[in-house]
Amino acid sequence: MDQRQEDSLLISEADLQRLALQVLQHLGLSPDHAQAIARIVVAGQRDACQSHGAYRILSAAQTIRTGLVDLQARPLLQPTQGAITRVDAQRGFSPWALEVGLPPLVATTRQLGMGALVINHCFHFTALWPEVEMLTGQGLAALVMTPSHAWVAPAGGTKGVFGTNPIAFGWPRPGPYPYVFDFATSAIARGDLDLHRRAGTPLPEGVGIDAQGQPSTDPAAVAQGAMRTFGGHKGSALATMVELMAGMLIGDLGSQESMALDAGAGGMPCHGHLVLAFDPQRFAGEDWPAHQARAEAMFAAIKGQGARLPSERRYAARALSAQQGISLPRKLHDEILALLD
Amino acid sequence: MDQRQEDSLLISEADLQRLALQVLQHLGLSPDHAQAIARIVVAGQRDACQSHGAYRILSAAQTIRTGLVDLQARPLLQPTQGAITRVDAQRGFSPWALEVGLPPLVATTRQLGMGALVINHCFHFTALWPEVEMLTGQGLAALVMTPSHAWVAPAGGTKGVFGTNPIAFGWPRPGPYPYVFDFATSAIARGDLDLHRRAGTPLPEGVGIDAQGQPSTDPAAVAQGAMRTFGGHKGSALATMVELMAGMLIGDLGSQESMALDAGAGGMPCHGHLVLAFDPQRFAGEDWPAHQARAEAMFAAIKGQGARLPSERRYAARALSAQQGISLPRKLHDEILALLD
Structure with missing residues (x-):
């Protein structure tokens, strides 16, 4: 779905960030919210991830129109307890809450070897891979999951119980590009x-x-x-795990409950979000560089037989965007500008 | 694959435990190893899980004949560091090492909200669900994974890199039967x-x-x-995660490496094992009973539309075994007895 064609324009990362910021603030978001959201959607567009790029500014506008999201909500960081850092997003969008929770999550993970960041009561806005990359960029592994709206039936059933319930995982690699996957458990x-x-x-x-x-x-x-879920009963089991871990475990809504809360307004789901982080230096110890090199050997064994690693297409788009600017469909650009009217 | 037919006999749990213990000790295993393994294979047979039941006594015998496994190895419990408990199985079978590591894992999880048990240098012997149930029995959620031998090709490839790389998850429910899934990431x-x-x-x-x-x-x-992996590139991504998390992260072998170590001897893989545990009382707080009840409502929504929860067939077999004794194929019984010759 790359749109690098004549119906697209090229825009610099800074200009797209400025445009997103302007529109998001015009929609009524506080500067902190607007900046955090803009960073995420710019990263998506930069990686030619159209479904989670600048297009999401339109989704944000739609959700804002429902009146459910608090555009000025201040994320409430609670004191870390054990391995658990908790941020109450107070019914605001998730990206700022994530940025607030990330430093204590990283500190806890380095101290204890692993840590959890729980975000409650957020409108989760983004793909999970930018969150994962924030942690691999710190040399940590990460496992992230979130429910959504109950659009997905369990294997053997016919009625929606699960959200698309994405799971994302990241592993730090030498060089700029970590190993990252991010997929919906829906088919x-x-x-x-x-x-x-x-x-x-x-x-x-x-x-x-x-x-x-x-x-x-x-x-x-x-x-x-x-x-349906992907992969039959196995995907259905994973979708269940996402409901339990990123819903009930953290005292927040499951996908059926967040859909009921939306009450047909067509907004984004409001629920919780779970980020788990792991410090390889604490797990593998001082031999971590050798073990990381063994992981590289496994990646080479995968690529050496012609298979691809996930995210390779995103990284290629990222490299291209760095060279020539970010490609943005003209129609989308116009729709975003129209939000300023 | 239930064999409750005339070609099967019924045996009490105590008698099957005694038989397994006798055979395993006859094969040269120390009493602690034999007891821990016997408990696991008896649980499998009790649940009519033929592939991980008494049949595994034959697999143990085959692995023992390779001479690679240390039948007397004492699991070396290392002092817990942060959230990480580590047991070096010292090239013994895994079940005793797991039993040694479980109490400190549970203590850490209750204290910090989450914990990891790393088992290194073990011959992993068993299905993952008995391990998961040891944690749900303590009121904890659990996520467990392990590599094996490189029999599985990445999506888009043709050569083995991954093991069957099972993932198991457990969630504590009121009553005797937790929510548990345990599946291979291979197709x-x-x-x-x-x-x-x-x-x-x-x-x-x-x-x-x-x-x-x-x-x-x-x-x-x-x-x-x-x-192949299940679910195409998504299953392939999960299999990769298992290699990284239960292999390189914990400083232990990936499936290609453990297969090379076996060198065609046909024994079980020798590698590491990762058990993650989560305390809902720490994550959800004092409202945990209400959140647990919401999970029950989700299970009811799944079952109410005619879909099944994973492990239901095992639990039905368990209930039947409690009533009438454990069903054991006569041929398997004979093969196990023959190991005493």
């Missing part, structure tokens, strides 16, 4: 379902069910029914 | 591949590749080639 991403719906193209077989519980490739029917 | 379990090979039946489509890198349903050809 198709919600954004891809929306793209099919808008384009009027059928879904792949096996990813959705209509409201009558029958398999369907009609994106509108599946939007009324439910998506 | 088919190694034990099922072996069953197809012995029975001469073809594999399902899409689970394996022959030594020339072509898709194959011939179990013998796939045993010479590679299995």
Whole structure:
């Protein structure tokens, strides 16, 4: 879905950051919120991750119109207890809350070997990979998960219980690009379902069910029914784990509950978020460089047979953006500018 | 694969424990090793989990014949550092090492909210669900993973890099049966591949590749080639995470390395093992009972639409075993007895 074509323009990272900041503040967000969100959406656009790039400014505007999100909410950092750092986002967007919680999470992880950052009562806004990369950039491994809205049926069922419930993992590598994966536990991403719906193209077989519980490739029917999990009962089990760990464990909403809270307003989900971090220097000890080199040998064994590592396409786009600027679809640029009217 | 038929006998849990203990000690294992292993294989047989039940006594015997495993190895418990408890199994089987590490893991988890148990240099012997249930029995959530031998190709590749790399997760529920899943990140379990090979039946489509890198349903050809991961690139990403977290992070072998160590002897893999535990009372706080009740509501939403929770079949078998005794195939019983000759 790269749009580096004549219907796109090139914009510098600084200019896109400025534009995003201006629009987000115009929408009523406090400067801290606007800056944190802008950094995330610029990173997404830079990596040609269209579904989590500048497009998300439009999603933010839609969520703001529901009136549910507190645009001035100050994230409340609670004193770290044991390995657990907790930030109450107080019904604001998540990126600023994450930035507030990150330093104590990193400190705890270095001290204890592992740590958890719990974010409560946030409108989770972003892909998970930028969060993971904030931790790999500190030399830590990270495992991140979050629920969403109950659009996804359990294996063997027909009605939505789970969110798309993404899981992301990161591992620090020498050089600029960590090992990172970030995927939905649903068989198709919600954004891809929306793209099919808008384009009027059928879904792949096996990813959705209509409201009558029958398999369907009609994106509108599946939007009324439910998506399936990826990988059958195994994906369904992982989606359950995300509900439990990033929902009930941290005393926050599951996907059914956050959907009920939204009450059909069409906003983003409001719920919790769980970030786990691991310090390889504490786990592997002083031999960590040797063990990290063994991980590199495994990556070489994967790539040496022609397979790809996740995120490679993002990193290639990032390198291209650094050379020539960030590609932004003109239509999206116009829609973002229209928010200033 | 339940064998409650005329070709099976019924045996009490105590008698099966005694038999397993006797055979394992006869094979040369120290009493502590034999007892810990016997407890695990009896639990598997009790749950009608044939691939990880009494059958594993035969696998133990095979591994012992390779001469690689130290039958008298004393697990070396190291002082807990931060959230990390470490046991060096010293090239013994894993179950006793796990039992040694569990009390400090539980104590750390209660104190800090989360903890890690690292087991190094073990011959990992068992399904992961008994380990998970040891933690849910203490009211904790658990996430467990382990590499194995490099039988599984990355998505887009054709050569083995990953083990079957199981992931197991447990969540404490009111009543005797926790929420537990335990699955291989390979598209088919190694034990099922072996069953197809012995029975001469073809594999399902899409689970394996022959030594020339072509898709194959011939179990013998796939045993010479590679299995695939479940769920395409997502399963492949999870398998990679298991290698990194339960291999390099903890300073222990990846699946390619443990396979090289085995050098074709056909024994079990020798590597590390990672157990993560989470205390809901520390994460959710004093409202934990209310949040646990919300998890129960989610389980009810899953079951209310006719879908199943993982492990339900095991729990049904467990209840039946408690009533009538444990079902054991006569042929397997004979093979186990033959080890006493």
